Amino acid sequence: MSTFGQVYILLTGDDRAEFGSNCVALVVVKAGCKMGDIVCNAMAVGVIVSLGACPSVGVGLWLxxxxxxxxxxxxxxxxxxxxxxxxxxxxxxxxCIGYVPS
Known part of the structure; x- marks a missing residue:
């Protein structure tokens, strides 16, 4: 699954009303990502993602x-x-369930 391990950080800007005033970014994660990949990409743009403590765990844990x-x-x-x-x-x-950015 590591082939599908891309992370995209989309800064929300003026779209905050749609997701709540505390939303500063959307983190788009593909199925092959691990927690460490997400944390590193989020930290690079100054975004905090509340994740578990083990960087080698896959994103399925979110559910x-x-x-x-x-x-x-x-x-x-x-x-x-x-x-x-x-x-x-x-x-x-x-x-596609919920909001999925293009």
Whole structure:
């Protein structure tokens, strides 16, 4: 899955009203990312992402809550997911759920 390990940080600018006044960025993560990849990319642009403490864990942990060191300040990662793209491998259908930036 490491082939699908890209991370994109989109600074929200004036779109904050859509996601709440505290939202400064959208972190777009592909399925092959690990927590360490996300943290390094986010820190490079000055964004904090509340993640778990193990950098080698994949992003699937987000769906289970992902309780990390910053959870008491920023909440659980699963609470701030704004959208996902799911691909059905049997039918090749692509489902976009929530807000998925182009």
């Amino acid at each position: 289970q809550g992902d309780i990390g060191h910053l959870a008491r300040i920023y909440g659980l990662v699963c609470d701030v997911i704004v959208g996902v793209v799911i691909v059905n491998v049997d039918s090749s259908q692509v489902f």
